[in-house]
Amino acid sequence: MKNTDMLEWMNDLDEKYLSEAAQPVIRQHKKPRLTSALIAAAAAVAVMTAGVGAYMTYNKQMVQFGFGTLGEARMAELVTPEPVTYDNGIMSVTIENVLSDGVQAMILMTVEPVDKDADIAMPDNENVWLSDFMQNEFVIGDTVSNSICYADFCETSTWAEQAAAGQRWYKVFYTLPEDASEDDLANAEFNFLKEVDETPEKTYIKGELFEGISVPVDLRQNVDAVRMQSEDGRELTLSAFELYEVGYDSSDPNDWWNLYITWKNGETQRITHGSIAGGQGATVHGPAISWGEFAIPVNDKIDPESVTGSINFNGPEDWCGILDVKDVAAFRFGDTVFYPVE
Amino acid sequence: MPMKDRELLDLFSERSERAITETQQKYGHLCTALAERILGSREDAEECVNDALLSAWNSIPPECPRNLPAYLNVLTRNIALNRLKADNRFRRGCGQIPAVLDELAECIPAAETVEAEYDRRSFLAALERFLDTLPRDTRVIFVRRYWYMNTCREIADAYQMSESKVRVSLTRTRRKLKVFLEKEDAL
Known part of the structure; x- marks a missing residue:
């Protein structure tokens, strides 16, 4: 079956669908629910420093969010952790990476408000945004337009052009819970685009929100991320965040992806993992790892000697709940050991 | 005042040429817009709609569409897509x-x-x-x-x-x- 077949065959679609679609729907605009939060949050928007992630804790579970260029030393700086809240609770965010040849890193981030009085929201089958996002396996494509699913609203030609010019774009998608009002959605014309160039102090945030209310955050803020350095001077940021959808867990001792964490209490923990979903910055199922600056073809081994940047763990809620990166004494990947930078 | 669909169908059944003009007046713009989105050309779209109306004339009766606008749109869409195929423009594409x-x-x-x-x-x-x-x-x-x-x-x-x-x-x-x-x- 080809796409041209689908297009032609659809001509015989039952007329009930045609009639339904021919009827306009009049929507009633409702008052925005988070207006006060928007105003308050807007005041908190600040120029980001490049590559800084923001993290927060919620009920002692680590939730991490942030975006930035991965892998460059200057991008791995930590800032004082500070939770970000708005009137609907603490925001939870997950990061995915969109990959593009010739571009260091392009990151999509979804931000989903959660009720501060509730457990961290688990997306259900209807709220496919976050879960789909987490399950997506981004692959390296020639252009950003090859990124899965979001190309049509990523202004890919613009991204590709910008990427060719050496700029790196990050686009932030904010979503709302399922009970978001229509007006919440109607207000969603606010993209966050972060331009990273050679002078991070020039980094700025523009605003565009995709299908949701913009809830700007000061993305310089980190919580529970640890800056680490190997003996040969490579740096990375070790952080942990929650994965709502759990992939599979490989316990093959021969798996080349051997990651170990040594905690400050002396205990060493091997991090099992699944396969790499993609290359540069890909997020992996299971205890998922996303990498930094280098491009790794799908299914190829990661050379631990080339690891720099950020390594983020995400895993099941209960798993990440015990992963307090501040208690990490050492992080070994392959034969390379990273220690926290004092 | 546009005629009701039932009245239009009666005109078709009576083989009154008013069926075409009245249908064009009521639904021509919808069909033309659809055809133009497919063909990418207003002129081509109008030709397509003319063909669709002729097709409706030739098929009603015995056809008696329950939903006349949907029927006309189906004819229009089919004719427009076939025109693209005939002109080998289906893959190169026009319009949407x-x-x-x-x-x-x-x-x-x-x-x-x-x-x-x-x-x-x-x-x-x-x-x-x-x-x-x-x-x-x-x-x-x-x-x-x-x-x-x-x-x-x-x-x-x-x-x-x-x-x-x-x-x-x-x-x-x-x-x-x-x-x-x-x-x-x-x-």
């Missing part, structure tokens, strides 16, 4: 066709077996089952885009929603459709 084809390509099941390849009938049946699983808004957006070839902007305006919402709705629906077709193919 290139974008729509690219989008629909995302819905093609990953693997069709020799035994379970979709044909027109099976695809339509599966598509309609799929559409029935969707919330109304989502379904409408999908049909407006891939049947009526409306742009996302047009859909957004018609339904008073943001264009970005339309786009993501379509993205999700395409993905769901692909999964649906793959599962059905596997059965």
Whole structure:
């Protein structure tokens, strides 16, 4: 079956669908629910420093969010952790990476408000945004337009052009819970685009929100991320965040992806993992790892000697709940050991 | 005052030439807009609509459409797509066709077996089952885009929603459709 077949065959679609679609729907605009939060949050928007992630804790579970260029030393700086809240609770965010040849890193981030009085929201089958996002396996494509699913609203030609010019774009998608009002959605014309160039102090945030209310955050803020350095001077940021959808867990001792964490209490923990979903910055199922600056073809081994940047763990809620990166004494990947930078 | 559809159908049945002029007056703009979105040319679209009206004249009766505008749109769409094919412009595309084809390509099941390849009938049946699983808004957006070839902007305006919402709705629906077709193919 080809796409041209689908297009032609659809001509015989039952007329009930045609009639339904021919009827306009009049929507009633409702008052925005988070207006006060928007105003308050807007005041908190600040120029980001490049590559800084923001993290927060919620009920002692680590939730991490942030975006930035991965892998460059200057991008791995930590800032004082500070939770970000708005009137609907603490925001939870997950990061995915969109990959593009010739571009260091392009990151999509979804931000989903959660009720501060509730457990961290688990997306259900209807709220496919976050879960789909987490399950997506981004692959390296020639252009950003090859990124899965979001190309049509990523202004890919613009991204590709910008990427060719050496700029790196990050686009932030904010979503709302399922009970978001229509007006919440109607207000969603606010993209966050972060331009990273050679002078991070020039980094700025523009605003565009995709299908949701913009809830700007000061993305310089980190919580529970640890800056680490190997003996040969490579740096990375070790952080942990929650994965709502759990992939599979490989316990093959021969798996080349051997990651170990040594905690400050002396205990060493091997991090099992699944396969790499993609290359540069890909997020992996299971205890998922996303990498930094280098491009790794799908299914190829990661050379631990080339690891720099950020390594983020995400895993099941209960798993990440015990992963307090501040208690990490050492992080070994392959034969390379990273220690926290004092 | 436009005639009622029942009255228009009566004109067709009576073989009154007013059937064409009155139908053109009432529904010509809708059909022309659809044809133009497919063909990318106003002139071609008007020719297409003329052909569609002639086709309606030749088919009514014995056809007695329950939904005349839908019937006319079906004729128009079919004629427009056939015209593209005849001119070898189907793949090079006009109007919304290139974008729509690219989008629909995302819905093609990953693997069709020799035994379970979709044909027109099976695809339509599966598509309609799929559409029935969707919330109304989502379904409408999908049909407006891939049947009526409306742009996302047009859909957004018609339904008073943001264009970005339309786009993501379509993205999700395409993905769901692909999964649906793959599962059905596997059965």
